[in-house]
Amino acid sequence: MAPSRADARPVFATGRGAGRPAAARFRAALDAALRIANIVCMLLLVCVFALPFAWMISTSLKTLPETMRFPPDWIPDRPVWSNYADAWNSGPFPKYFLNSLIVSSGILVLQFLTIIPAAYAFARFRFPGRGLLFGLVMATLMIPPQLIFLPVYLMLSDWKLLNTHFALILPFASSAFGIFLLRQSFLQTAGELIEAARLDNAPEWKIMIRIMAPLARPVLATFALFSFISHWNDYFWPLVMTTNESARTLPIGIAKIRETEGTATWNVLMAANVMLAVPVLLAFFAAQRHIIRAFVYSGIK
């Protein structure tokens, strides 16, 4: 199919200038071919990301025997909506859901409170030890949580915070990645804006909150999206830090569906997964709109 479309281009082009040299026609054909190859590649990429998702939704609407059928069907014979109800009723899901929401948004709020001033300080002030401190912050990026979870666990245990939301929120109250990302964005903001604000008698915190942070909106939205998704989906940390339902989050709850039934009920599991993914998708769409709008705002002139 691709070659035939590529051929079509020069025919169209001759309408404009019949006497065009062969080289130009060849270039036009090559351009068209490259464009089509590009589209094909993008479609393949979309498939890589979208197919598992489609498969999840498809499976969530099947009966259990249907999920085992080979060759598999994409469309279930009859959508079984009750899988969703089964998933919801298989544990204290409203509780999990609320926990997930508290933990993910709690982390996000604390991260904003810490990374904005930190990035602002690293970007705007000269103070002794700035390079060293920033280096230390960057170094924490290279430490995997699996390496430090034990001391953190013991610490939180000492403070009697296990099985509370604090145990899931506090260790992530700041983000080296966020500080790095935001600092880059602050460094790029035009100096005149800050100078204008200083002449307008604005205190430093106001420059940060009213001028610098709004200008970094695309970065903040992007960071918020990453942070929210990774903590919403986080499995390891809540698994380690909780031993009862009081602070357990959705990913743990869903994993428990598998444990409780004798055999894995894939259809119910997938229904639960869809429910897990929906808030993430909503967050994504919300952030996407902000990212686009923020990009429109960020021009200086």
Place this chain on the structure above:
Amino acid sequence: MARIDLIDVVKQFKGETVIPKLNLTIREGSFTVLVGPSGCGKTTTLRMIAGLERQTSGDILIDGACVNDVEPGKRDVAMVFQNYALYPNMTVRENIEFGLKNRGVPRRERERLVRDICEIVDLTPYLDKKPQSLSGGQRQRVALARAMVKHPKVFILDEPLSNLDAKLRVHMRTELIELHRRLGATFVYVTHDQTEAMSMGDRIVVMHRGEIMQAAAPMELYDDPDNLFTARFIGTPPMNVLPMNLLPNLGTEGEGRAEYVGFRPEHARLLPGSADPPSDGLAIAGSIITRESLGAEHVYQLRTTAGTCFVKQFLRPYAGGDFATAVVPHDRLYFFDGEGRRLRNLRAASRPEPAAAGVR
């Protein structure tokens, strides 16, 4: 209204001296223009007055009070930036109000001030728009309004017109002059454009390599330059400067030894090569290499044995052939020494003897 004094101000950037030693008084209520080629230290001077840059040594006084350690926001100065530096996330109203809010001006007072200012600069219909939806001229006005609303003692303007197109620039020039008259505040204006400086300033400070070449009223600069740099910087086309040793028929009387002689293109007259030049002026013969006609004025470039020079004729173009003589009255000649300093005590005198063997 405020007077600004810069006393022995030195500025160094990473060991490099940008301003060696600057002494300048900006009179209260004046429209002072700092002008000079790029890198002459004019913007640095401006930023030091605003407090955005700290001088390495020396004192800056506003209204007699030393402001060395006073924050920019507390100096009672307002600045208009070259790229306007409007806060892109705020509406026009918020941009204008921001400084007032930071000073704790009550809401009602703020609203009144913003309304008054916006009427002056014609921004009322745009109050709730964001800066990026405005045109260049409108943004310029917002920047002006943001500065004006604070009623500062000193207005600092850093090449505020350079981002506008030519027509708007000329229009804004007159608006700024009018604004200065209305506000009566001290204006300090930086530009590299001598036309802008001449047309707006009531006092012009010509700077070069961090030093003040001359500070005077526009016509004084034009008529009575202190040195070669000022002489050549002010005026278009610039003053013609020729070395004395290539003009054997020009003598001087008085103190000092002139190395260069200068004359303004508009003070010279072109005569056809065959005509007899009058005896009371400097006559330089040469051939015309370019002719520019601007309607009311005509500029000729003349190549002579002493160097190329420009001659400007008004209204009636020169009608003769390519071989011509530029004649400059003796009292229109400026003499400079080898260092470029003006020699005011020197007067021109004809030396008729070598003329026959000389330039002609």
